[in-house]
Amino acid sequence: MQPPRTPAETETALAAELRTVRPALLSPYAAGLPGARAAVLTRLWRGLAHEPLPWVTHRAAGPDGLTLRLADGRRLHGPRPDAYATATTVTEVELAGTAYEHPAALMTALELPHSRAFAAELAHSVASLALSRAGQVPSGAPRALWEWEQRVVDGHPFHPNCRSRPGFSVAEQLAYAPEHRPVVELGMVAVREDDCRSTGAWPYREAGRVLIPVHPWQARHVLKDEQPVGNGLAAHPLMSLRTLAVPGGPHVKTALSARLTSSVRDISVYSITSAATVSAFMESMAGRLDGLLHITRTLGAVSAGSPDLAAVSRESPDLYAGPGEQVVPVAALAAGIRPQSPAWLAQFSRLALTVGLRLLELGVALEAHGQNLLVVLSPAGTPVRLVYRDLADIRISPARLARHRIPVPDLTGRIVTDDESVLRSKLFGSLVAGTLAATAGSGPALREALRAAVRDLPRGPDLLALLREPVPAKALTLMRLSPERPGDSWARLPNPLAARPTDSPIGHSS
Template structure:
């Protein structure tokens, strides 16, 4: 039964727009709560939360002593486990099976807001799990991006979509496989970088694609025109327009860790950044290709802007397919165990090598499951990688200079600090790529050992081999918004 505020609200809305699915939604709620609770427990056990005074592990689980003396107890937690579900944890002996209710009972700073997000996450995950399972392999490339209902494998707010009604989730979320009718905002004197297509112009007006959710909630009262139909991708606000063209819209809504928009800075520097990274990636002997930004336009505000990018699926050769890394676990799952381990090891060697080599050249990728894609041959072996969305990479002018390159941009993307550069790369590579493929600390250790074997002993490699490993503290970031926070996890490979 729907018990929490978000669950009851989605159930009522679903009853209005798709009543035949209400029973399936209600049946999915317990599993969704357990999946989100497992992600939350991971954060409580492994992140540097200031109100946890001590942690004690035993055969029957982990006990967390809170600063106020209360005791929180739950099962053992592998920080790299995926697909886990947790029936309950106990606070001073009182059982909790809902992550939002647990956070409310903890009564910690930032907990009320975070509890609301957890409530949305569990309710929306249950709704996502009502989507029909895909039948067979994808018929079109973008269908790879519409197969997973559960979102980020470690993030407690993996499916939080505050502000989205049930009807809007069904209409816009990729797992429901809708066709989304974009809107077009005519903007005179728009800031345009690159060649803005003729079909998106009307005299002196640039016609900027707008997501319909944004049109209905944040751009109300603005005259908009009907736009092209598109298919939503993993990031929800990025859509496939067909013709090997993707559009990133300024859907200003918080989905996991931050409110996403497209800043004036991003519009201004998008093409120069894309050209630089493409030039740097060319030094990797074809191992990495960049889905380049073709054009960007906006009105100077974060709420109205769009970017046009090459589709990464255009990089598939004869007999090849391009798969988002987030979908590789499902892609490799049907293989016999030996083949699956071989395919994962081959991908990991390539991904670690590409990320380390590009970092040495001066570009720190945010290579997580959405942004990084693998080009697979007919046997499922990874031949090369494709990267998309350069909005949050970091570029080191000093490292570029050592290789005879220069950064043609200024501002927030530039950073020479080695710790921050490595965190950018390793944090995403571990929690967005290798950890989900491994699914356990033991298997991640095996993958890291194989992926780093026989590589040149650079300072960056030694940092990856060091204990501990830097990962984003996803729970702490929601309790104390305003920037990245980090946890340090033991290195399961014991490489040093």
């Protein structure tokens, strides 16, 4: 078994592949490495500073920064972090008197359980981020939705694995990753109808067989015995990489059994069989919100009995733009592609919180992060309503639905819960600690936007919790260092709306 690569070896190996497949990117790739290291280190330091890590015994903030005392007696010191910032950059963190500029080197030096595996992911994240940035060229304003999505170059605004793509060669990243702007040819695998589970009206069929669109990476690395047949689909990859926009047609979510950021994402048989029910239910719930929210309907879903061979077809969000309007993924706003004023941010925050809180009161918690949530902009650029896509990770509360005399859908499994903390964490962790924080870019900007947004909202128990309690956020670093623990882990961030706002790091698990 070969020893793991050092960060430098990972970066050099990527450069060697690049020299073969795209030598013109070698120079911008090398020039982008220092910035990529700092970008990933910034995300990692935020996690170390704010998450409930069991091996951090004490945190002390002072005028010169933040010091963490570790269980083994060592001290970890870095800048005082803003839990909601995306515009600041951390270039160096000191562990036991040694300065580290590379996040993977720091993680290796910490010598924690699972830290070497996480360090390898961080090294890959740095190298892939430098590659993603190297291929960017100036161009005009995006027009199609997929063009907006392909402008989100840096990936997740808070996850250290923002661009980690283990299992992808350089050639495959260039061929399939959205920020490299490729057109991807999806293959079609033919399966007998009797061997499939499906819901909705599946559009791809041939001679009594069901045709399942397959991502070429999946076909090569996972479905080695399945040979695509017939004509495939030429499509534009979106932010999630495994979901692609068919020009003039639907968005197709494919199975892609690779680890992206936190986990290996598949399409479970459960999500296939429940897709039509969830879609119809959410369409009816959106109808209760006075036109402020649209749901991209699931058109059809199919599985050949395996999460490795499945696909979902759903509407394009572009269908919900009126004359002169534009649908923009919120992650593009957070990435600074369309900078907004404080007044605009307050308008958008009010719209997003109105929709999120009203749905939560009725009995649905959205996972409203910047990839799932889109905003419809008027011709003047004003946020007028929202579009939500990908219903796999929402949560539905039968008790709340019953209180409002709303029929409970025939669903079981993880999507159903009456746990108040789970429901609020799902919405607030994605919308406030994720979408709104990243769009605002800093704690102070988020505080001002939220103060303006909540001024006229009804003071129900969910809003009061948001006003008074720490803000839940997924503990992304802890989750990567705890692979044996299933499900989500949570941090509790300083509440920007508290009477005495503080940026002192705190953390609790739940």
